[in-house]
Amino acid sequence: MFNSKENTMWMMNLRLLLILLFLLVLVTRPTSQELLDVVQPPSNDSQWQCGCETPPSHGEASPSDFPNLLQYNAYKVIQRFKKTITSDPNNVTATWVGYRPCTDKGFSCETPPDRKNTPTIASVDFNGFHLCAPTLSGFLDQLPDLAIFHANSNGFSGTVPNLTSLPFFYELDVSNNLLTGQFPSNLLTLDELLFLDIRYNSFAGSVPAGIFWLGLDVLFLNNNGFSQPIPASLGTSPVAYLTLANNGFTGSIPASIGNTSNTLIEVLFLNNRLSGCLPHEIGLLQKATVFDAGANHITGTIPLSFGCLKKVEQLNLAGNLLYGHVPSVVCNLAETGSLLNLSLSDNYFTSVGISCWELIENKVLDVSRNCIVGLPNQRSLLECARFLLKPKCCPLSAYIPCPLNHPDSSDDVLPLPAPAAKPTGQASLTYNAIHNTHSK
Numbered sequence: 001m002f003n004s005k006e007n008t009m010w011m012m013n014l015r016l017l018l019i020l021l022f023l024l025v026l027v028t029r030p031t032s033q034e035l036l037d038v039v040q041p042p043s044n045d046s047q048w049q050c051g052c053e054t055p056p057s058h059g060e061a062s063p064s065d066f067p068n069l070l071q072y073n074a075y076k077v078i079q080r081f082k083k084t085i086t087s088d089p090n091n092v093t094a095t096w097v098g099y100r101p102c103t104d105k106g107f108s109c110e111t112p113p114d115r116k117n118t119p120t121i122a123s124v125d126f127n128g129f130h131l132c133a134p135t136l137s138g139f140l141d142q143l144p145d146l147a148i149f150h151a152n153s154n155g156f157s158g159t160v161p162n163l164t165s166l167p168f169f170y171e172l173d174v175s176n177n178l179l180t181g182q183f184p185s186n187l188l189t190l191d192e193l194l195f196l197d198i199r200y201n202s203f204a205g206s207v208p209a210g211i212f213w214l215g216l217d218v219l220f221l222n223n224n225g226f227s228q229p230i231p232a233s234l235g236t237s238p239v240a241y242l243t244l245a246n247n248g249f250t251g252s253i254p255a256s257i258g259n260t261s262n263t264l265i266e267v268l269f270l271n272n273r274l275s276g277c278l279p280h281e282i283g284l285l286q287k288a289t290v291f292d293a294g295a296n297h298i299t300g301t302i303p304l305s306f307g308c309l310k311k312v313e314q315l316n317l318a319g320n321l322l323y324g325h326v327p328s329v330v331c332n333l334a335e336t337g338s339l340l341n342l343s344l345s346d347n348y349f350t351s352v353g354i355s356c357w358e359l360i361e362n363k364v365l366d367v368s369r370n371c372i373v374g375l376p377n378q379r380s381l382l383e384c385a386r387f388l389l390k391p392k393c394c395p396l397s398a399y400i401p402c403p404l405n406h407p408d409s410s411d412d413v414l415p416l417p418a419p420a421a422k423p424t425g426q427a428s429l430t431y432n433a434i435h436n437t438h439s440k
């Protein structure tokens with residue numbers, strides 16, 4: 001097929017190629033140190049065993065060792081962070097070797113939205129690894145394409161890094177660590193943030209109003225040292241699951257909570273130092289399945305509007321300074337709504353609506369340690385008198401934001417309407433958050 005001229009050219013090219021190859025072998029001949037390394041037994045690293053990765057050389061990694069420059073940069077950040085880890089009981093970091101950071105345990109890769117075919121670290125999941133390090137700064141904030149960080153139950157100290165320069169970041173779980181300081185306000189600039197779980201740390205001080213201006217779907221702040229009132233901006237938040245439990249929040253539940261009626265599903269105010277009256281706007285929470293304001297210093301009566309909480313399954317107001325009559329319209333929710341558990345123990349209620357008696361019998365309603373005449377396990381007369389003689393300042397609100405088939409005022413027993421869809425009885429996301437293990 002070839003003519004003679006082309007043949008000669010081809011032979012010359014081949015000779016040139018052979019010479020080049022020979023030179024290449026000379027240049028890349030291994031040094032004695034590298035030969036020694038080769039005879040060492042290979043580590044039991046699975047990546048080595050599958051042979052799907054270039055073994056790490058002992059020199060500096062260079063960008064050409066990596067699938068792309070983004071992974072090279074991530075590798076350097078991970079290696080630097082690895083050196084700061086002071087405890088790794090599960091030997092996780094033993095997998096953080098080699099030039100394929102996407103296969104390091106706890107890391108996973110995806111191509112960032114603004115690029116093509118350049119997978120890099122997009123998600124980090126250290127849940128339950130029990131790693132200890134003095135800070136996450138210099139690590140999280142240096143993985144520019146990170147979208148998700150989960151690190152439940154580790155021993156990370158310091159503060160939440162400044163994640164302002166991570167354009168894709170939307171999910172942060174640093175629950176059950178040793179983080180300290182004020183609320184991590186640099187998070188307020190993360191417009192994409194959807195999920196924030198910083199429960200079980202040692203954060204203190206106030207929670208900034210701006211947190212409720214974000215588009216958060218889940219906000220878990222429980223079991224920290226937060227204090228000061230809950231910002232009234234709560235009303236602007238689209239949050240569905242909110243836990244503020246086990247902190248030191250003061251002031252009253254913001255009336256603006258009524259403005260979250262289209263989104264709020266579970267809310268835990270449990271065990272703070274909240275005071276004031278229950279705003280009747282709570283009755284607007286048509287989607288709420290869990291409302292828990294137990295163990296606070298909230299006073300006043302239960303607004304009749306609570307009879308509109310058609311979806312509520314768990315309603316806990318135990319351990320407060322509530323008084324007066326427990327409205328039938330609320331107890332009726334066990335029939336007409338979804339109510340499974342109404343906890344009103346340790347208050348100063350003096351009477352219950354007719355429809356409440358059956359709930360007491362069925363143990364749906366707990367009114368122990370109140371001031372209800374004729375019921376066992378109530379406070380002493382003296383204790384009740386002392387409380388009830390104090391001046392009361394909460395308004396009695398007749399506001400009922402829904403049609404009620406059971407007007408409470410007369411406490412008549414009317415024929416029951418068709419029962420609403422029965423409760424799901426599914427485990428509550430926020431009550432799970434009261435425990436320190438990961439919830440996602």
Ligand SMILES: *[C@@H]1O[C@H](CO)[C@@H](O)[C@H](O)[C@H]1NC(C)=O
Pocket residue numbers: 044
């Ligand atoms: C590596 O694995 C082999 C068998 O798979 C085992 O006998 C050996 O102890 C392992 N070495 C180390 C350092 O774990």
Ligand SMILES: *[C@@H]1O[C@H](CO)[C@@H](O)[C@H](O)[C@H]1NC(C)=O
Pocket residue numbers: 089090091
């Ligand atoms: C981790 O490695 C240490 C020492 O190499 C060993 O004693 C320990 O059992 C390992 N732990 C786990 C969970 O593999």
Ligand SMILES: *[C@@H]1O[C@H](CO)[C@@H](O)[C@H](O)[C@H]1NC(C)=O
Pocket residue numbers: 162163164165186
């Ligand atoms: C956080 O980082 C951004 C940009 O990287 C910077 O503008 C801002 O001042 C930093 N915030 C704090 C509190 O350091």
Ligand SMILES: *[C@@H]1O[C@H](CO)[C@@H](O)[C@H](O)[C@H]1NC(C)=O
Pocket residue numbers: 235236255256257259
């Ligand atoms: C709730 O929303 C209504 C209507 O959008 C608005 O007029 C009101 O000011 C809001 N209330 C609070 C306390 O945010």
Ligand SMILES: *[C@@H]1O[C@H](CO)[C@@H](O)[C@H](O)[C@H]1NC(C)=O
Pocket residue numbers: 294316318341342343
């Ligand atoms: C009802 O709710 C209270 C307060 O949250 C809780 O202590 C109690 O265990 C619950 N009862 C049942 C039967 O779930």
